Amino acid sequence: MLGRHSFKLPRLTNMCVAYSTAAAEASVEQLYNRPKLTSTDYRTAENNTKQHSAVHEGKFYTLSPEQKKQLFSGGGLPRQYEQQIKTFTEACLMVRPTSLELLNYIRNTDFTRPVVRYVLYGENGVGKTLTMAHVLHYGLQNNFVLVHVPWVPNWMKRPKETVNATTQEGFIDLPFDAAAWLVHFKTQNANLLTQLQLKTSKDYVWTKREATPAGSTLLELVEHGIARIKFASETIAALLSELKQHANDDKCKIMVAIDGFNAFFHPETRILGDNKQRITPDRVTLTQPFLDITNYNWKNGVCVLTVDKIGMTEGYMDSYLPRYLLGKEGFEHLDPFVPLHVDNYSDKEFASCIQYYLDRNWIQKTPEGFDEQLKYLSNKNPYTLMRLTRSL
Amino acid sequence: MEVALRIGVNLLKINRVCVHSASRITDSYAKQIQLNRDFSTEVTVNAAPLAVKKHKVSKAMKAYLERARENDEFMKTQKLEYQIGKRHLANMMGEDAETFTQEDIDNAIAYLFPSGIFDKRARPLMKSPEEVFPARKAAEFDETGRPFHSMFYTGRPNFFKLLYDIVEEMNKIHDLEERMLRRGTRADANQKIDFTGFQWMPKEQLESMLVEQINDLEYTNFTNAMDRLVSLPFSYKCQNFIKKFSKPLLDQTKQLEIPKPQFDADGRQFVTTYECLRKTARGDVTVRMPGTGKITINGHDITYFEELQSREQVLFPLIFAGLLGKVDVEANVEGGGTSGQAGAIRWGIAMSLRSFVDQEMVESMRLAGLLQRDYRRRERKKFGQEGARRKYTWKKR
Numbered sequence: 001m002l003g004r005h006s007f008k009l010p011r012l013t014n015m016c017v018a019y020s021t022a023a024a025e026a027s028v029e030q031l032y033n034r035p036k037l038t039s040t041d042y043r044t045a046e047n048n049t050k051q052h053s054a055v056h057e058g059k060f061y062t063l064s065p066e067q068k069k070q071l072f073s074g075g076g077l078p079r080q081y082e083q084q085i086k087t088f089t090e091a092c093l094m095v096r097p098t099s100l101e102l103l104n105y106i107r108n109t110d111f112t113r114p115v116v117r118y119v120l121y122g123e124n125g126v127g128k129t130l131t132m133a134h135v136l137h138y139g140l141q142n143n144f145v146l147v148h149v150p151w152v153p154n155w156m157k158r159p160k161e162t163v164n165a166t167t168q169e170g171f172i173d174l175p176f177d178a179a180a181w182l183v184h185f186k187t188q189n190a191n192l193l194t195q196l197q198l199k200t201s202k203d204y205v206w207t208k209r210e211a212t213p214a215g216s217t218l219l220e221l222v223e224h225g226i227a228r229i230k231f232a233s234e235t236i237a238a239l240l241s242e243l244k245q246h247a248n249d250d251k252c253k254i255m256v257a258i259d260g261f262n263a264f265f266h267p268e269t270r271i272l273g274d275n276k277q278r279i280t281p282d283r284v285t286l287t288q289p290f291l292d293i294t295n296y297n298w299k300n301g302v303c304v305l306t307v308d309k310i311g312m313t314e315g316y317m318d319s320y321l322p323r324y325l326l327g328k329e330g331f332e333h334l335d336p337f338v339p340l341h342v343d344n345y346s347d348k349e350f351a352s353c354i355q356y357y358l359d360r361n362w363i364q365k366t367p368e369g370f371d372e373q374l375k376y377l378s379n380k381n382p383y384t385l386m387r388l389t390r391s392l
Numbered sequence: 393m394e395v396a397l398r399i400g401v402n403l404l405k406i407n408r409v410c411v412h413s414a415s416r417i418t419d420s421y422a423k424q425i426q427l428n429r430d431f432s433t434e435v436t437v438n439a440a441p442l443a444v445k446k447h448k449v450s451k452a453m454k455a456y457l458e459r460a461r462e463n464d465e466f467m468k469t470q471k472l473e474y475q476i477g478k479r480h481l482a483n484m485m486g487e488d489a490e491t492f493t494q495e496d497i498d499n500a501i502a503y504l505f506p507s508g509i510f511d512k513r514a515r516p517l518m519k520s521p522e523e524v525f526p527a528r529k530a531a532e533f534d535e536t537g538r539p540f541h542s543m544f545y546t547g548r549p550n551f552f553k554l555l556y557d558i559v560e561e562m563n564k565i566h567d568l569e570e571r572m573l574r575r576g577t578r579a580d581a582n583q584k585i586d587f588t589g590f591q592w593m594p595k596e597q598l599e600s601m602l603v604e605q606i607n608d609l610e611y612t613n614f615t616n617a618m619d620r621l622v623s624l625p626f627s628y629k630c631q632n633f634i635k636k637f638s639k640p641l642l643d644q645t646k647q648l649e650i651p652k653p654q655f656d657a658d659g660r661q662f663v664t665t666y667e668c669l670r671k672t673a674r675g676d677v678t679v680r681m682p683g684t685g686k687i688t689i690n691g692h693d694i695t696y697f698e699e700l701q702s703r704e705q706v707l708f709p710l711i712f713a714g715l716l717g718k719v720d721v722e723a724n725v726e727g728g729g730t731s732g733q734a735g736a737i738r739w740g741i742a743m744s745l746r747s748f749v750d751q752e753m754v755e756s757m758r759l760a761g762l763l764q765r766d767y768r769r770r771e772r773k774k775f776g777q778e779g780a781r782r783k784y785t786w787k788k789r
Contacts, residue, residue, distance in 0.1 A: 369711070369716070372716055372717060373707065373711060373716070376685065376687070376694065376703075376707050376710075376716060376717075377694075377700060377703050377704065377707065379693055379694050379695050381695070388700070
């Protein structure tokens with residue numbers, strides 16, 4: 001029986017393959033009958049980011065809706081990309097060479113050594129945030145505790161509420177933003193934290209009546225922070241220092257991913273202090289914990305940071321290079337780090353992206369040479385391409 | 393008969409009369425027309441034979457003679473002044489007065505009286521009086537008031553004479569055709585006049601040739617008659633007559649000379665177009681062939697232009713010629729704004745691409761307006777108005 005099957009199977013599969021490719025080709029030909037772009041190599045079924053290698057470069061892989069919800073429900077994808085995901089009814093990410101390089105580094109990291117800081121930089125709209133999203137997905141699939149800040153400038157530019165900090169003199173507290181971040185942290189890590197059962201190492205006394213005793217789980221700490229918004233910022237500080245300690249004790253691995261990291265070193269924020277003066281980011285209570293966790297004095301972790309021109313305000317947007325964006329102070333804080341340049345699409349990536357858009361019926365007008373024109377008009381910049389194809 | 397007529401004509405050999413009005417010739421081809429004018433020459437009044445002098449001189453003739461004399465004198469003084477002025481000018485410029493040409497005069501005037509007035513005809517000039525003062529019709533009747541021309545009473549004798557001549561030519565050709573048919577020969581198809589690329593002399597030019605004003609209908613009659621003449625099978629027999637009234641159409645592409653590509657150090661062909669202008673932007677563009685489609689603008693790539701409109705402007709000639717991705721473009725541009733710079737580069741690329749495409753493509757590029765320099769400039773704001781054209785909001789009080 002087995003023997004019969006085994007000799008029959010190849011023919012059957014061959015037939016299947018022949019049939020399916022023929023059907024696919026026919027449908028694609030209707031849509032886009034130009035032979036120079038091969039039509040099937042823009043998508044990969046490999047959803048395990050651990051397996052991503054150079055063969056998958058330039059191809060789209062699908063993020064399952066549950067994972068997408070878990071990772072990015074509190075932000076982390078650009079708003080217009082979110083809209084596109086909604087339109088396409090699937091969350092696809094392209095495997096970019098920079099993210100492959102970064103994943104390769106992380107896979108080969110010796111976690112007994114101090115953390116390595118990776119800094120993603122590049123022009124506007126080249127895909128820094130989406131590269132980070134890819135890496136976050138890797139973190140999720142490989143049981144990293146994710147410390148992910150979707151967009152730091154949100155805190156510095158348009159905080160929801162500002163109050164004077166109670167414990168630290170002259171500091172500004174952002175309770176709502178801190179609580180929102182705690183919610184984000186919880187959605188990302190709730191499953192993992194229940195598995196790991198990490199305990200607090202010391203008592204945290206919030207008021208006379210409220211306290212988190214030593215030995216309670218980190219989830220309890222987080223939930224307290226969410227429930228008592230007033231102490232959210234202090235909870236974050238406590239949480240991050242606890243996490244750092246646990247990582248040092250080899251109890252967990254942590255992936256720190258902070259988008260728009262340079263906002264921590266911006267010369268000024270839009271937050272007004274007591275005397276209606278704009279304050280500097282170091283006087284926001286949220287800054288210090290995140291600077292601590294991006295320090296190199298711990299192990300079992302990896303830091304992925306992006307520096308972004310649009311995280312700055314007018315007059316500070318001349319260059320996209322890390323030294324300029326971080327300033328002297330920030331550069332010295334991160335030094336030494338691994339800079340990773342995110343570039344525009346290569347020809348291969350561009351072709352694959354066009355294929356994907358055609359597949360999603362996003363581009364419906366395909367006159368002769370439209371892809372060449374798009375290529376030169378957009379200069380192969382992913383964001384510009386997305387904007388250009390909106391009306392096609 | 394012949395002798396009597398000659399005596400009559402002898403009395404006055406007058407061909408040109410000028411009035412004293414100082415209106416200027418504005419037509420650019422006025423000079424050219426003067427050379428082949430058949431209907432008027434110098435004003436010269438010969439002494440009439442005694443026998444004729446006894447005849448009574450009509451009042452109209454008297455008035456005419458008076459006017460002719462005055463005009464003669466006026467023109468004489470004008471010519472003298474022109475000569476003196478020319479000598480002065482030559483001295484001022486330190487040149488030899490004898491060899492000082494009209495071109496030298498024009499240059500000297502442009503140098504001494506620089507003028508930014510937009511209309512070139514309103515700028516200072518110094519021309520010979522023959523050019524400046526328009527020619528007038530010569531006397532059309534003799535001392536007794538008897539007209540010379542048999543068609544004088546049509547009001548436009550020269551014009552109707554011309555129509556008459558055309559019919560004369562046609563009749564001649566008809567006769568010829570008849571004779572040829574009788575002999576059994578037909579018209580030579582090879583010699584048939586090919587009128588493509590030609591047009592009839594425009595109305596203004598015809599008017600100044602005839603020294604008569606004609607209306608549009610009459611001009612149409614003229615062109616129709618000429619068309620009929622040309623369409624006859626033996627029309628090549630009166631080729632010279634037709635040629636007198638036809639004018640070749642200018643071919644634009646023949647006028648523009650296409651530069652030959654040079655070779656750079658890598659052995660690639662390249663063409664550089666300097667002075668690419670649009671609004672206040674100035675630039676130069678180099679196109680290299682073969683290339684990979686690299687576009688460099690002031691050292692940046694195409695993201696030098698943030699707006700898509702400008703990027704499209706730069707890419708349009710390349711897309712039109714089908715050379716997108718096959719040539720490299722380097723542009724240096726300064727001054728002006730974004731759209732001005734993009735327009736300047738577009739023009740530069742289009743002009744350079746002529747060297748790398750065939751003649752047909754050049755022609756279609758010309759028709760697409762790619763080779764046409766855009767002369768539009770910013771229009772000035774007017775006082776009493778909000779902008780160039782917009783008026784202030786009307787308010788009752």
